[in-house]
Amino acid sequence: MPTSQADVATEHASRYLQQLCKHWAHKFPVEFDPNHGAIELSLGRTVLDADASALHIAVTSDEAGSLDRLETVVADHIKRFAFREELTFDWKRAEAA
Numbered sequence: 001m002p003t004s005q006a007d008v009a010t011e012h013a014s015r016y017l018q019q020l021c022k023h024w025a026h027k028f029p030v031e032f033d034p035n036h037g038a039i040e041l042s043l044g045r046t047v048l049d050a051d052a053s054a055l056h057i058a059v060t061s062d063e064a065g066s067l068d069r070l071e072t073v074v075a076d077h078i079k080r081f082a083f084r085e086e087l088t089f090d091w092k093r094a095e096a097a
Contacts, residue, residue, distance in 0.1 A: 002067045003060045004091045006075075010082065013050035019081045020048065020074070043070040057089075067093075 010016065014034045021032035021039060029040040037048040044061030059074060061067040075089040 001060050001062060002064045003058060003094050004067055004071055005056070005058045005094065006071075006089045006091045008055045008057065008078070008087050008089055009053060010055055010085065010087060011053065012082065012085070013053075013055035016055055016078050016081050017048045017050045020077055023077065041070065041073075043073065046070065046074055 017037050018032060018034060021030045021037040024030055024039050024041070028042070031038050032048075035050050037046075039046040039048075043066045044059055047058045047060075049056040055078070057074060059067060059070045061070055071089070071091050075087075078089075079087055
């Protein structure tokens with residue numbers, strides 16, 4: 001399945017992870033704690049891991065076109081939560097084994 005990953009430098013990774021998971025929990029299956037989250041969106045799966053210096057994001061979809069959209073949707077939501085800082089999403093594609 002097509003997969004894409006981004007490591008987003010921020011000291012607030014855990015906060016953004018939890019905000020995103022709570023935001024989508026009313027609509028999609030979500031599980032999370034302060035350092036790890038997984039969201040089953042209609043476009044595909046999003047997995048988030050937070051550490052002291054970055055938010056690590058992996059998105060997986062059945063279709064490459066959906067992967068593009070998923071990257072955009074996830075990044076746009078996190079950017080809204082992080083309006084006080086400028087975040088950079090440098091998505092890297094990988095074919096999942």
